[in-house]
Amino acid sequence: MSSPCDPQHAPAGDVGAALMMVDSRLRAIYDDKPQTDAEQRALTDQFAASLGPGGVDDLVDGACTVIYMFMQWLRMAYEDHGKDVIEYVVPNLVASMRMMPKSIGAEAIPTMAGLLVAAGTGLSPSLWRKQYGYWTEGEMNPLEATAFLLAEHINRLTDDREFATRMIAEALSIADDG
Template identity: 55%
Template sequence: MLIDSRLRSVHKDRTDADPEQEDLARQLISSLGPEGLEDVLDGACTLIFLYVKWLREAHEAHEAHEAHDKDVIEYVVPTLVTTLRRMTRSIPPEAIPTMSGMVIAAAIGLSPTLWRQQYGDWKKTELTPLEATAFLLAEHINRITEDPDFATRMITEALTQVEAG
């Protein structure tokens, strides 16, 4: 929900930003408490895993047609790092290796949550970079598919399948 809200706000005219929706998102996060916040962090890591899994499969399918030897790490991580580095007001440089490490972990099939746990608790300075990473991956998928709602719909369909299964 949070990533979808960010995607929609970016694609709207900046003057159309919905402060009420932003307030609701802030209230939701602040009302969760420590356990709820951990669930949101795990959810963001799950989004990263699913987005990278989709990107890996898309690149593998493309490689089969084009005979390229590049993988998702080679295509996605450099762009992600470059974009995060440009976000100097929101993303501290020391958080970028953690975010790229999580994406690489997901690209080789490891859970970003389990990979991240080896480094201890989340730091407050890593929360915005985590959200930005999930957002940037979703936006990358939307650009590839030329569908501004594809990443959100993909997650919604995955959740529906889990509930039905």
């Protein structure tokens, strides 16, 4: 039985732009001379403003696609070791989000946890979220942080600072060729 939240019904969005934002955040934390939060936020705001009409929606859908792809990779990786992705990933990411009160309001954490569970069980994060209404401005930073935290988790698991973004970039390249 098909779910209305089946990924085949979801818009992919601007995965390239979402990946660029995740990669930018990863590089900022791995960099020896990281940008300040104000500099990073100004660049992000400038980038979002450049997207034009509908661009932000495409970016949000792209971020959800990236989250879905990361969770699917993590699900397969954890299952290879007899572990459940929900049990091992969601609590760690929720704990990380709770340590980021300036970027992630407590009210957004349950939504992001639900988004992770949806993606980890094979549902489209964007369609899962849309059944509860439109995205709010207060969910934009948490959504970005969720994608970033998943990428960082994957990079730590693989001991490769570029694995997560490279994996998505390669998938995009294959999709473009096909």
